[in-house]
Amino acid sequence: MTPESVMTIGQQALEVTILVSAPLLIAALVIGLLVSIFQAATQINEMTLSFIPKLLVIFVVLVVAGPWMLTIMMDYTKRLFTSIPGLVG
Numbered sequence: 001m002t003p004e005s006v007m008t009i010g011q012q013a014l015e016v017t018i019l020v021s022a023p024l025l026i027a028a029l030v031i032g033l034l035v036s037i038f039q040a041a042t043q044i045n046e047m048t049l050s051f052i053p054k055l056l057v058i059f060v061v062l063v064v065a066g067p068w069m070l071t072i073m074m075d076y077t078k079r080l081f082t083s084i085p086g087l088v089g
Contacts, residue, residue, distance in 0.1 A: 001087050009080065016076045020069045027061040028054050
């Protein structure tokens with residue numbers, strides 16, 4: 001196992017992690033921004049107001065993008081397991 005192969009596996013793991021987490025993080029960011037704009041416009045300073053919309057939107061995004069995220073993770077895992085004989089030998 002060469003240092004280049006270790007770096008490639010690490011790079012692919014980081015890419016998959018970013019790719020899988022991006023939809024949830026972007027949805028939370030957008031909803032947080034919209035709720036903060038709403039709070040600034042109405043001068044409502046309730047800290048729990050942003051929690052429920054974020055939770056609901058993240059749940060919806062997880063339901064919608066979940067199969068795609070699972071496919072990405074399964075493909076990476078299959079590639080990793082099939083490359084084990086080449087890395088050892």
